[in-house]
Amino acid sequence: MEEWTVKVNHCAVKKEKPQTDQLEFGRIFTDHMFVMDYSEPLGWHDARIVPYQPLTIDPSAMIFHYGQSVFEGLKAYQTPEGTIQLFRPEKNLQRLNRSNDRLCIPAIDEAFILEALKQLIYLDKEWIPSAEGTSLYIRPFIISTEPYIGVAPSHQYKFVIILSPVGAYYKEGINPVKIAVENHYVRAVKGGTGEAKTGGNYASSLKAQETCSQKGFAQVLWLDGVEKKYIEEVGSMNVFFKINGKVYTPMLNGSILEGVTRNSVIQLLKHWNIPVIEEKLSMEKLYQAYLDGELEEAFGTGTAAVISPIGQLSWEDKDLMINNGTTGELAKSLYTTLTNIQYGKEADPFHWVEKVSEAYAVK
Template identity: 65%
Template sequence: MVNPLEIKVERNKHKKTKPPQDQLGFGVHFTDHMFVMDYAQEKGWYHPRIVPYQPIVLDPAAKVFHYGQTIFEGLKAYRTGDGRTLLFRPQKNIERMNRSNERLSVPQLDEALFLSALQQLIAADQDWIPSGAGTSLYIRPFVIATQPALGVSPSEHYQFIIIMSPVGAYYPEGINPVKIFVEAEYVRAVIGGVGEAKTAGNYAAGLKAQEAAKELGYSQVLWLDGVHRTYIEEVGSMNVFFKINGTVLTPALNGSILDGITRSSMIQLLKHLDIPIEERMISIEELYEAGRNGTLEEAFGTGTAAVISPIGELSWKGEKLVIQDGQTGELSKKLYDTLTGIQKGSLADPFGWMVEVSETPSGVL
């Protein structure tokens, strides 16, 4: 096992020019450093290091290109009004990444080392953390199979890498509802597959449907289950919630739905606010019937990027369902303001979600 204190830091001598905070976008700009660690079957994970941000050099036969062994995560760090740096529930991302690793036959990562690498990398690039309203530092850990060998079997070599990107406000002009297309032709995942793992193939499988939806004027796709094509699962980048007749419903985790960190936080927050919440199977027919009879009060998605994304319209088999007159609902706004307030340190954190990051990286070369 690698000692977290053994992470070495090589300072980037050629610092990048930072973009203006009102021109950050999402995942466009990247910080000065990255974390890298290698794996060999005979050695385990070794040589953890923070180095200048740079291209990855891989053999053309590396297994990641041919057999799709790759895992990733996404989380954020925030700059508070009093200058502290906070991470939102990093332990949950670490635990989920190891569950994804297990599903794709990738070696487990040491959780203490993972957390230390996150904290030291953020400390090395702390001047990249934006402080404007709605801004944050997006963090992308990922693992790729690097063994140069053709043949369908788990790789014997891997790299674990963490890169970071300052990102702007998801809603620069205020929280706005999105229009969602309910996919009835393509299938993203089935129970027993890799739908609950955060792996690249899940997202590639959704691109065709997303392209078709955008041509029709819809921003994202809502997936139904792959067997019955009836039960609601998730949006391409979000878990989903529906408020029907005073109770909030969300699809139960069934093995083909991602166990979202924001999803679990939202469930905990709803219970804290004494708002009824149920995790269960929800059919698209049930949802549309609630829309027709007026009991569907709100709908929203949850995810790291947007936190909460109100849903203003659904389209399923040609039938449009407008929700909350296409406006942001009261509950969606309250949940968004509460969670982002906790994340930015302006509201109390009764759940112990936020982890403060030290400003001093260790192991500097």
């Protein structure tokens, strides 16, 4: 809403920033954070940027009991010229509102939040690392805070955005991983919350992840919860397969997260005149393609890794070695093009990039 403004309370002392080699994912946070509250009849109100600080919440608050929460993940990039860029942030905010709807959380004003986010980023812009592959990870999230332990949608919420400088995902170049098809645990099911970005989906995935890690796999490939036949996601990424020159990815079905990177990869492939097929994709079909020598590449897509090649896929007693366990040409091209656009090193034909200019400097 146009009349909204963000109050700003600057931190007294700026924290020391990490060296590039100290950067990992999600452990260090910047000097400020954005906070906004929801209560009735006020609605969303009191939008503010404040020093990064702990949240003080009643132990009866719903978030601690019934998991009513949603989140997003996106990044800010620094170009070689020092410009700050976001990558399709409106897609994340649209998805946040779709998640809100599924979780009975009141919608946020996407345009206002994007403005507020840019102010926050500009204020903490010194935290955006500049080394190859580094970025500023942005984590918006909403938690239910009503101090009431009845099972019902909360009447109070807190919307928070925190920022974390992160290191390069691939420190030694893009590398393929070993994946196990998960036959026991299920991530999500039609009619559940699989297409929402909500905590419960991730909580329920931990056990499968722990079990596969112990067996030496990086992630699991999730099958559908109904028939355990159809491919859904890999770890917390969407998944793509190149089969005989065409690219296949599971179609959105209500239990698969609609990834922003997934959407961007599909657009890029179409732009390159590579056929993309979104369909209900079974492990049987994939295995047959493998036996026929037609499974050329497999990779996950997500904000953190951008493209994560799959070198080996373990399914029941079978081991599928893909592209000799090396990164395929298509995965490499997608990774290079997407990151080049994100870092402003290549033209942006789709207008995906949004600059965070000096106009967002806090007065």
